[in-house]
Amino acid sequence: xxxxxxxxxxxxxxxxxxxxxxxxxxxxxxxxxxxxxxxxxxxxxxxxxxxxxxxxxxxxxxxxxxxxxxxxxxxxxxxxxxxxxxxxxxxxxxxxxxxxxxxxxxxxxxxx
Amino acid sequence: xxxxxxxxxxxxxxxxxxxxxxxxxxxxxxxxxxxxxxxxxxxxxxxxxxxxxxxxxxxxxxxxxxxxxxxxxxxxxxxxxxxxxxxxxxxxxxxxxxxxxxxxxxxxx
Numbered sequence: 001x002x003x004x005x006x007x008x009x010x011x012x013x014x015x016x017x018x019x020x021x022x023x024x025x026x027x028x029x030x031x032x033x034x035x036x037x038x039x040x041x042x043x044x045x046x047x048x049x050x051x052x053x054x055x056x057x058x059x060x061x062x063x064x065x066x067x068x069x070x071x072x073x074x075x076x077x078x079x080x081x082x083x084x085x086x087x088x089x090x091x092x093x094x095x096x097x098x099x100x101x102x103x104x105x106x107x108x109x110x111x112x
Numbered sequence: 113x114x115x116x117x118x119x120x121x122x123x124x125x126x127x128x129x130x131x132x133x134x135x136x137x138x139x140x141x142x143x144x145x146x147x148x149x150x151x152x153x154x155x156x157x158x159x160x161x162x163x164x165x166x167x168x169x170x171x172x173x174x175x176x177x178x179x180x181x182x183x184x185x186x187x188x189x190x191x192x193x194x195x196x197x198x199x200x201x202x203x204x205x206x207x208x209x210x211x212x213x214x215x216x217x218x219x220x221x
Contacts, residue, residue: 004127035211040213041213042199042211042212042213042214043156043199043211045208045209045210046132048208048209053194056208058208059210088153090155090156100146100158100161101146101156101158101201101209102150102158103155103156103157105154105155106153106154106155108153
């Protein structure tokens with residue numbers, strides 16, 4: 001079954017404590033991306049990757065890091081989380097040029 | 113001005129009604145266009161791709177007007193299960209996707 005697996009589903013942490021949200025896909029997609037969704041602001045792109053070892057900034061990259069060492073995984077790293085990073089995060093994958101995105105089930109992050 | 117703008121809604125319609133959503137985009141170089149559906153706090157799911165020639169999928173019709181930089185979604189014979197937020201998505205050739213803020217639809221009995 002084609003899947004985008006995102007973990008954890010919920011995460012509560014404290015300011016400054018490094019965390020990683022994982023994203024894995026079994027669809028052999030080249031394209032992967034991270035979004036955050038906040039009330040009144042819609043979905044905003046954080047980072048995206050067109051292929052292994054290729055990553056680019058989206059609209060709101062500050063405070064986030066990503067890596068794409070292998071095709072199936074695209075972790076989102078918050079080196080020093082702050083309360084303004086409290087949000088609902090989605091990972092997405094797509095075939096060439098992100099036609100038809102497939103989303104993970106989301107991670108609700110709360111930074112206290 | 114936002115890159116992708118949608119009707120803010122919310123739209124509250126009775127079952128069986130026809131409802132239309134509009135979306136405009138500012139980047140004339142945009143290449144791909146989509147409508148996604150999102151249920152409360154869940155992941156967005158692709159509803160339809162949008163083409164200049166127009167495309168239809170059952171009760172749903174999507175249309176793209178490149179000259180006016182305008183996308184539309186028409187839902188006929190609304191069902192209770194159509195209640196959701198509908199997101200307009202525009203993609204450029206560099207892989208960047210821009211989402212509209214979404215339009216919330218509530219279909220009532």
